[in-house]
Amino acid sequence: MCRVPQTRTVHTSDLSPAERDAIRRLLGLAFLGTFADDDFDHALGGMHAMVVDGDETIAHAAVVQRQFLHGERSWRCGFVEAVAVHPGWRGQGYAATVMDEIERVIDHGYDLGALSSSRAGRGLYLHRGWRPWQGPTFVVAPGGITRTPDDDDGVLVRAVAGGAELDLTAALTCDWRNGDVW
Structure with missing residues (x-):
């Protein structure tokens, strides 16, 4: 009998230590050992x-809450982190599977979605309707x-249905965190 991979959506607080370790191993493998501890920390605390x-x-893919500044207001942002597929399982639609679920969470829980993409991953997100931010980016750093x-x-970025319009050419400012801020 052939086993069918299962999809699961869970909050960080409900991951077992073994599941957290399995996610960390996958990310190390998928990113060829360049996925830092700060990067893993960024993926924790959300779905x-x-x-x-x-x-x-x-x-795997995660979405965590961040606060962004844009157009004279603060936005509750679902920020996508740690999207990866095991090298032996690529090309079978599993990136789309985890992104379908992450986008559902964003669409029903946040003002907008955002992510920082590598050049290699960019096509996946553009194909799914994510739009490139064309304006300048900033961070609310400890020094301002x-x-x-x-x-x-x-x-x-991903606009949420019924949400306010985003000016993709204006400034976008993210909250501070250790490691890569975007």
Whole structure:
């Protein structure tokens, strides 16, 4: 009998230590050892969509809450983190599976969605309707609002139905965190 991988959505607080370890191993493997501890920390505290085959996590994405400034207001943002598929399982639609669930969470719980994409992953998000942020990016750093020009080309956003219109050419400012702020 052939086992079918299962999709699961769970809050960080409901992950077992073994599941957290499995996610961390997947991210290390998928990102060729470049997924830092700060990157993993960014993926914690929110919702995780996972595809599992037995005890093996074969795909993962997380959405965590962040606060963004845009257009003279603060926005509750569902920020996508740690999207990965095990190299042996790629090309079978599992990235789309976890993103379907993460986008559902964003659409029903946040003012907007955002993520920072690598060039390699950008096509996945553009194909799904995520839009490139065209304006300048900033962070509310410990020393005040600071420009983040190196991140300008990598930020993508998802407008939530019924939400306010975003001016994609205006400034977008994220909250501070350790490691990569975007």
